[in-house]
Amino acid sequence: MKQKTQLKNKSFKSESEIYGFWESEKFFSADLQSSKKPFSLLIPPPNLTGELHLGHAMQHSILDALARFKRLQGFDVLLLPGVDHAGIQFEATFEKKLSKENLSKQKLGREKWLEKAWEFKEEIYKSVSGSWRMLGLSADWDREVFTLDEGPKKAVFEAFKSFYDAGLIYKGPYIVQWCPKDRTAIEDVEVEYEERKEKLYYLKYGPLTLATTRPETKFGDTAMAVNPKDERYKDYVGKEFEIDTLAGKKKMRVVADDAVDPEFGTGVVKVTPAHDFADYQMGIRHNLPIVQVINKEGKLTDVAGKYAGMKVQEAREAMLPELKEKGILIKEEEYAHNVAVCERCKSVVEPIISEEWFVKVGDLAKAAIKVINASKINFLPKNYARIITDWLENIHDWCISRSLWWGHRIPVWYPSTSLRTSPSTPLRQAQGRSGQVADMKVSLDSPGEGWVQDEQVLDTWFSSGLWPMSTLGWPEKWKMVNGKLKIENSYFPWDFEISAPEIKFLWIARMIMLSVHFTGNIPFKIMFFHGMLRDLEGRKFSKSLGNGIEPAYLIDKWGVDATRMALYTYSVPGRDGRVSKAILDERGKNYRNFATKLKNITKFILELKPNGSTRHSGLSRVDSGVAQKAPQNDNVKMNTDDEKMVADLDALVKQVTKHLENIDLHLAAEAIYEFTWHKFADVYIEKSKARRAEAQPVLEYVLKQLLIMLHPFMPFVTEELYQKFEVKRESIMEETWPSA
């Protein structure tokens, strides 16, 4: 505690000046060696792709309110900031920027490209960092982490190596979701479905007719399939027929498989193992060859004959006339179905066979389910526990490689003499799930001359999934037990984590799995899912719709504190909020008015004192100005109004504390607001005017308590006004939360 004999009443010119004061006095720093109980909050690292939006502002306001509340309660609070490199998204935004400069990945090459990427990262980071400070985020900046920093790099390597040694990592050609635009494999959870109206084409395949939406994959068909119970086609099963693919004739067998729905189309399907997940499985079951028709750029391969080189959609349209002409296409139907698109860039994703790395997550998922079912994590709202366990129940292996440059490069090295890829027999590999190259080495740095590193990088979520640990120096700093009273993992598990619901599987479920696996412990005690802020039509805010509202717009207009207060009204867990500029302006105005009200109350109580009123307000005169107890000094005469006021305040303290402990920020904020304005100002202060001098001690006492309780929500005004007290501490941040 900073003890100064004479504390000056600071006056600040701006919010940023107040922030600078807090920062330079190190009020945000966590202190491992302190005797206080730790309370840790982990900031979800925003993606490094641009400005922070309203959702971030709400999320960070919630985190900051809790951090400030816990600090006032006397905890050693760690609010840890960081940003995420966001592989795919970053590369997409960076590519747009590069193309404006007439540059590209190809032109620059990996090394130069990475150099420029880091410069770009710094540029974006500045805006993120600026927004955080503008919002008043009381984060421990000395501990800030970026997902590509050395710390996370070591954690990522440790996790990768550990998985590898345990036989949980394998590599090989498998069918994956491939985004032709981003040129990388993505995960099922990164795929969205859009309903589209397309055509269902009825094609003649030898003696049979079948229905398909994708005639262009015809070149990769290696069988026809029917349901084994389908009487109509019983006699065809096992027989071979000659089919015209428009790129030459081909012999094709008819197989029987339960996966075929006899009700759909004609009950016959073409089997394209290379470009359809169900067909791939059928291919394995019936030992069918795999023929690649679509390449990683989303164009048809040489097997497509004269259609080779065309994009999927082009090829489809181009081949229809020929199919008709040859009598192969006999019928078209309108057909509405779901098309898989990349959640980032919205382009149609193609199932493609590609050489990728995978983690076997079955056992990790089981362990995660166990801790969730044992209620070790307090989910808010609580039904998210089941949503997550449901997903974990049906989890499949995690494709952790991405064909990108921005990320943690896979720490695997091959002798430059050997071939890195092993495309020989994909199916055998797929069935055996063994695709490890015998002489590869797992190492962070090059094992020496003549070794080349794997070209791919790890999925962004691999490093994000380790975030709760890597930010605290796992594994290195967790090992120094001897001689150290407290180590970094004193903050682990985190007391509080918050997230948007949309990344509950991508991120939250992964953190739980990885944390349970590597530490045997949960990553966080409270998992808070906030709702999504939407526009009045219920749509998400997005750049493409142009319906976004900049937090800076509100902050400029109404001030940070008012903006934060407006956002807390939407902080009910799991509930979406519908907002428009007008509605947020309305709330901003309301809370700006409240801030003004507070200033006027303070002016009345502390600046417009009646002559002869007690200088020290009758509060305890020896301490440094903490208003812990109601005025009970003999010099203070309390009447029934005073007593009621003090009793009401006590009740408020209880109520607000409870709401904050339950993370009901909206209720806590509303309760203080209501009390301050309509009980304290409208009633008590008005009545006190008749006996001002006598009421002065209670006026000051109540005001100070209210400011302290409001500080988590409105940090700036409360600091500004607190400084006007004669008896006080250096900052309101050093005050103590009132106890009733």
Next chain:
RNA sequence: GGACUCGUAGCUCAGUUGGCUAGAGCGUCUCGUUUACACCGAGAAGGUCAGAGGUUCGAGUCCUCUCGAGUCCACCA
């Protein structure tokens, strides 16, 4: 096709484990230039808490169904 959430005043939303005449902000109307504040104060209008049934001494709050809105998961070639 599965799972979940929501439907409360004109608008945006609160309403803790069921308990007094259902709340806030904004908006509307009336009044008020009282020496903290018009970015204010006093007051008013406005809701059969989507609908129906049930449990209960008592339900916006629990159960069932219907209607409506939305989210997530799976996905049919």
